[in-house]
Structure formats: structure tokens, C-alpha cells
Amino acid sequence: MIEEKSCLEKVEEGLKKFWREHGRASTVKGLHTEISIEPRFFINGMVNSEIAELLVEVSLSKATQEDIEKGRVSIGEGGLILNDEAGRLIAKVKNPRIISQFAERFGL
Amino acid sequence: MVTGVDVGPSTTVNIKPLSYAHIQEKQGSPITVSAQLALIVAAAYIKTSSPQQGIAGLPLKIEGAAVQAEDLPKFLQDQNLNLSPLQLARVILGIDREIHGRGNTSFTFTRGQILSWAGDKSLDQHLTNLCLTLQKNKNNPASLFAVNSPKSQGLLPSVHVPGGDNPVAPLSDSEEAASGGVEVAQQWSLIALAASEFISPEDLAGAQRELELIA
Numbered sequence: 001m002i003e004e005k006s007c008l009e010k011v012e013e014g015l016k017k018f019w020r021e022h023g024r025a026s027t028v029k030g031l032h033t034e035i036s037i038e039p040r041f042f043i044n045g046m047v048n049s050e051i052a053e054l055l056v057e058v059s060l061s062k063a064t065q066e067d068i069e070k071g072r073v074s075i076g077e078g079g080l081i082l083n084d085e086a087g088r089l090i091a092k093v094k095n096p097r098i099i100s101q102f103a104e105r106f107g108l
Numbered sequence: 109m110v111t112g113v114d115v116g117p118s119t120t121v122n123i124k125p126l127s128y129a130h131i132q133e134k135q136g137s138p139i140t141v142s143a144q145l146a147l148i149v150a151a152a153y154i155k156t157s158s159p160q161q162g163i164a165g166l167p168l169k170i171e172g173a174a175v176q177a178e179d180l181p182k183f184l185q186d187q188n189l190n191l192s193p194l195q196l197a198r199v200i201l202g203i204d205r206e207i208h209g210r211g212n213t214s215f216t217f218t219r220g221q222i223l224s225w226a227g228d229k230s231l232d233q234h235l236t237n238l239c240l241t242l243q244k245n246k247n248n249p250a251s252l253f254a255v256n257s258p259k260s261q262g263l264l265p266s267v268h269v270p271g272g273d274n275p276v277a278p279l280s281d282s283e284e285a286a287s288g289g290v291e292v293a294q295q296w297s298l299i300a301l302a303a304s305e306f307i308s309p310e311d312l313a314g315a316q317r318e319l320e321l322i323a
Binding site for chain 2: 015098
């Protein structure tokens with residue numbers, strides 16, 4: 001009998017696909033063996049910081065000029081801010097590489 | 109598919125076999141076990157067994173001297189090396205070469221000094237016997253590998269793997285935990301925003317409830 005997966009397992013599976021899709025998989029192919037190193041997606045109930053960073057990067061890659069105009073993405077002294085539709089904070093980015101890449105893309 | 113798994117605080121290492129040896133279970137139903145996985149299991153088994161319970165006939169040559177499997181725990185102890193099954197497997201598979209034990213002990217393995225397992229014609233038979241032994245003892249190879257990992261018990265020794273001829277860049281737990289360039293206020297919204305094509309809103313909501321229940 002196949003046990004139905006919990007929602008958390010499905011989310012972890014989805015995150016795993018997401019993580020592979022976006023090129024973060026670390027795989028070593030040996031003669032007869034393949035060793036892959038994968039992050040754990042949730043640590044103590046919180047999304048792994050490595051995954052969080054990737055999630056933010058992908059979110060920003062989808063951002064448009066309209067998102068900036070409507071304040072869903074903004075850059076201030078505290079870093080880059082990602083808000084939801086209602087203006088609530090989703091994430092704050094302090095990584096200079098991510099901020100500069102985003103600023104460069106939109107000429108900010 | 110049978111895989112070896114080593115679970116750390118923030119990383120899971122999966123070891124997936126690419127080639128298989130078909131081993132007939134005593135009862136008759138065929139199972140598939142990778143020879144390479146069996147090697148890794150062997151490493152775990154050797155590490156966690158007492159010398160008396162070692163697997164006779166699995167030779168390992170280190171520094172030109174043949175070390176029988178049943179002597180390996182003592183050999184490693186003599187060298188003041190306390191390796192996790194994964195680390196030992198990496199050495200056996202020729203991934204890691206230099207290992208620093210506790211204190212000032214260090215030991216360098218070279219590929220040439222490690223037995224060429226693939227060239228050992230009797231290896232298949234050894235592995236078959238090993239797998240049958242593991243089954244007989246109702247040990248699941250993957251769980252044996254994970255559960256008995258000293259890493260999971262906080263006994264991981266300091267291990268230095270220098271660069272150069274080292275195809276794996278091992279992620280240390282501290283390195284993984286150090287990534288702090290993003291502060292997340294709403295993790296579920298962030299996941300929904302970035303990974304909506306991989307995760308349904310229903311699963312996200314359900315996962316959130318499940319995590320809240322666990323907490």
C-alpha cells in the first residue's frame with residue numbers, strides 16, 4: 001500500500017524540483033556511483049536560508065517595472081525589500097550581489 | 109531504488125547507484141542492490157561492527173599493506189581516526205584522500221594506495237554475501253547507513269579535505285548555516301511567489317498547518 005504524502009512532504013518535493021531546476025544541485029558522478037548533496041528544505045520549521053536566498057533570487061528575476069512602481073520591490077538603506085500585494089513584508093535582502101544585480105537590471 | 113543517505117543538520121547526502129548487481133534473496137524474490145552502494149553499506153557496517161563481527165574477505169589495501177575488513181576498526185583506531193560511514197565510504201571510493209583525525213594525527217590516502225575495488229574479481233561474491241548477511245539481520249542498508257552515522261550523533265571528528273584532486277566540495281554544516289543574506293518575514297508567501305509552478309497553494313497551506321502542529 002502506498003502511503004499518501006503529507007503536504008509538508010509535497011512542499012519539500014516541490015522545493016527540491018525548484019532547487020534542481022534553478023541549477024543549485026551539487027552532483028558528483030563517479031564511475032558507478034552518483035553522489036548528490038541536497039539541502040534540507042526546512043530547519044526547525046523555517047525554510048533553509050540557502051533555499052530562502054534562491055527563492056528571493058527567483059522572485060526578483062520575475063519582478064517587473066510594475067512591481068517596482070507599485071512598491072512590491074524597493075531598494076532602500078536597509079537593503080532590498082520584497083512586499084506582498086497588501087504591502088506586507090515578505091523578505092528583506094541584504095546580500096549585496098543580489099541587490100546590485102537587481103538594481104543594474106532596472107537601472108536603479 | 110535503494111540509496112544510501114547521510115542526514116546532517118542542514119544537508120542530506122544521497123548516494124545513488126548507477127550500476128546494479130542483482131542479488132537473489134534466499135526466499136527467491138529478486139532484489140536490486142548496487143555494488144557501489146553495497147560498498148558504502150560495507151563501510152558503514154565495518155565501522156559499526158566490532159572486529160569480531162567484521163566481514164571476512166573484504167580486503168582493503170592502505171599504504172601498501174592489506175588490511176582485512178575485520179581489522180579495519182582497529183586499524184582506524186590505531187591511527188586515531190574516527191570516521192563516519194560516509195567519510196569512510198568516500199575514502200574507499202577514492203573521493204577523499206587526506207583525513208585529519210583527532211589531535212595531531214593525519215593520514216593521507218592516495219588513489220593508488222586504495223584497492224581498486226572494480227578490479228577485484230571476487231568483489232561481487234563478497235558483496236552478495238554482505239547483502240545477504242545484512243538482509244538476514246533485517247538491516248535496511250539505507251537506514252543502517254543513516255542511523256549509525258556518528259555525524260548524526262554529534263561525534264564527527266575534524267576532517268580536512270584539501271582542494272585540488274577532490275571532486276566533492278563538502279558542505280560543512282557551519283557553511284550552510286552561515287548564509288544570512290536574506291531575512292524572511294513570510295516564508296509561505298515567498299515560496300508561493302517563487303515556486304508556484306512546483307507547489308500548489310493547497311499543499312502550501314497544508315504544510316503550514318502541519319509545521320504549526322509539530323511546533
